[in-house]
Amino acid sequence: MTAGEIILIAIAASLGALIVFMILRTIFTKPSKTAFSNQGFEPIAVDxxxxxxxxxxxxxxxxxxxxxxxxxxxxxxxxxxxxxxxxxxxxxxxxxxxxxxxxxxxxxxxxxxxxxxxxxxxxxxxxxxxxxxxxxxxxxxxxxxxxxxxxxxxxxxxxxxxxxxxxxxxxxxxxxxxxxxxxxxxxxxxxxxxxxxxxxxxxxxxxxxxxxxxxxxxxxxxxxxIIGVNGMMALIGTCEKGYLDLELKAKKPGGHSSSPLKRNAVDLVAEAVYDVAMTPMKCKWNLPVKQLFKALAPHMKPLYKFIFVNRDILSPLLKLALRVAHPVTASLIRTTFAATQMKGSDAPNVLPPEATATINCRININESIADVVKHVKNVVGKNIEVTVLPGEAEPxxxxxxxxxxxxxxxxxxxxxxxxxxxxxxxxxxxxxxxxxxxxxxxxxxxxxxxxxxxxxxxxxxxxxxxxxxxxxxxxxxxxxxxxxxxx
Ligand SMILES: [Zn+2]
Missing domain, CATH: 3.40.630.10 (Zn peptidases)
Known part of the structure; x- marks a missing residue:
């Protein structure tokens, strides 16, 4: 046997062992006995x-x-x-x-x-x-x-x-x-x-x-x-994401719109808004999401259970799935950006001396206002002023x-x-x-x-x-x- 063949066999054997391990782990993850049982409880009388x-x-x-x-x-x-x-x-x-x-x-x-x-x-x-x-x-x-x-x-x-x-x-x-x-x-x-x-x-x-x-x-x-669980999920919030409104501002000479600049303040802000939307922050696991899947996994249908029980091994795949499945599942593991307001000139035929946009950010549990500001500043570049508006809250x-x-x-x-x-x-x-x-x-x-x-x-x-x-x-x-x- 050549050295190459030995390496190939070793890789195949480890892969096989890993899959067996993942299957056994799925089989031996059992639902807790108390879940879903209401133990003959008598509620109080309500008129x-x-x-x-x-x-x-x-x-x-x-x-x-x-x-x-x-x-x-x-x-x-x-x-x-x-x-x-x-x-x-x-x-x-x-x-x-x-x-x-x-x-x-x-x-x-x-x-x-x-x-x-x-x-x-x-x-x-x-x-x-x-x-x-x-x-x-x-x-x-x-x-x-x-x-x-x-x-x-x-x-x-x-x-x-x-x-x-x-x-x-x-x-x-x-x-x-x-x-x-x-x-x-x-x-x-x-x-x-x-x-x-x-x-x-x-x-x-x-x-x-x-x-x-x-x-x-x-x-x-x-x-x-929606996630392969038989029954209703009663979700309990143990924390909340951070809140941040960022104002993006561009300044350019105003004037008559019949002889426009190549890129005026509105163009610059629009470009910045687009860039922020196209450059999201990375998806990152956080503690409560891990706890969520740990609680749900034992109650899932077999395929879902296999994936969620082995979430550490399948982490990149699972992250991708959550990112693309639904905006809500994506929002569990990433800071989100939503452009909500824009302002340019007060008249349709006047170039504004400045234009602004507001980006509403909801900050992932393990990130901070400073992380988000740094990311956005990097994305929009030097021509755009980035200001934190009042009302911000860390996660x-x-x-x-x-x-x-x-x-x-x-x-x-x-x-x-x-x-x-x-x-x-x-x-x-x-x-x-x-x-x-x-x-x-x-x-x-x-x-x-x-x-x-x-x-x-x-x-x-x-x-x-x-x-x-x-x-x-x-x-x-x-x-x-x-x-x-x-x-
Ligand atoms: Zn309310």
Missing amino acids: QDRVAKHLSEAVKIPTLTVLNEGMSYQPFLDFHNYLEKAYPLFHKAAKKTIINNYSLIYKIEGSDKDLLPGCFLAHQDVVPAPPQGWEVEPFSGAIKDGFVYGRGSQDMKGQMIALLEALEIMLENGFKPRRTIYCCFGHDEEFTGKEGAKNIAAYLEKKGIRMEFVLDEGGTVLDGS TPVSDIDTPAYKILTHTINEVFENFLPAPYPFIAATDAKYYYRICNNVYRFTPFTVSEDDRNRIHALNERLEIKALVKATQFFARFIENSCG
Whole structure:
């Protein structure tokens, strides 16, 4: 045998051994016994007409995020009054503190002072809803065909009402928490949260309060079949990507457009926007994505399971697949760029002395604002000024999943929902929760609504609505989670 043949045989043998190893590894990766089982759990009784009415009334108060002086804060005060009327026992049991005029902290004292409190977040504000294109008035709170319609019904008055309804029912039943419970409701989540949540967290920090866990919206319930999982995936956000708006600016002499320059300011900015879009940052694995696949892999169909169980060996292939499969899967493993605004001259026949564009960037968990700025500056070159616009946020830390709070959360999901598989993941949008890392390490995001894809797409869009069945289930989820974590 020649040396070449020996090498070939050795390569073939190692390759064979590797494939056998990968197959055995797939076979021996077994699903955990507790996943998907709801262990004969009995949920609390919820009056579905009452909870639907409460959400409907909450939706009727147009608590639009105040963005300028022309907008009023009055709806927030009306909303506070409404909550007091709708949830009398809760308001009797909880101490209320108002932060920055419109944000709310409620505290229900627990009997065991040695336990750190549990903290539930929601935001009172909603995004605008011009009535064109809606089947019903966006702030009518119409109850129709088993749904509550209106802006905020999902994002996120639905979650707030489910939480408060759960607490009210529990208090009616004589509930006394062992662990202190905080409910913190900001008033500008839809515009950075800097007036509301940020001040709430700063206030709590100043008082030296630390939380055992924080639970906010975010993380959805998705049909697992898209990734070969039989059942629903209950995704729990353990961190969130960073946020950054970059302004690109080009300057060139302005003037009459009948004798144009070869490349004016608009041309330069357009070129820069194109270059940024065509030069993305690299896809990179991050901890929560690895944890996500680790949790899902045992429950996948054979081919998917083979790929995801052997994700370390097949890493480049898998990365490529996630990149091309869907914008959402790509966004889990990379910093994204979206050009959202451009401005040149005010008149069609005038060359502008400067032109600008805004690139909205969502920063991968293991990258930073500085990394992104450096990349973009490199791509656009010296002729373009790059400026960081206000509102930037670094990616958050990743909360541990090996904690009692996370275990109680996933256990409760298994109890309340049938055929749900909880799994951690990096939340790709932004929430108020990002401000709470200063008072808590265990910050989780979960929205306990089972909604169709069509309904999910109505968030921030036309005909937002929440099925009353899902609202009732979410109320039962909160009641059980509060009982398990704070009872
Ligand atoms: Zn929201």
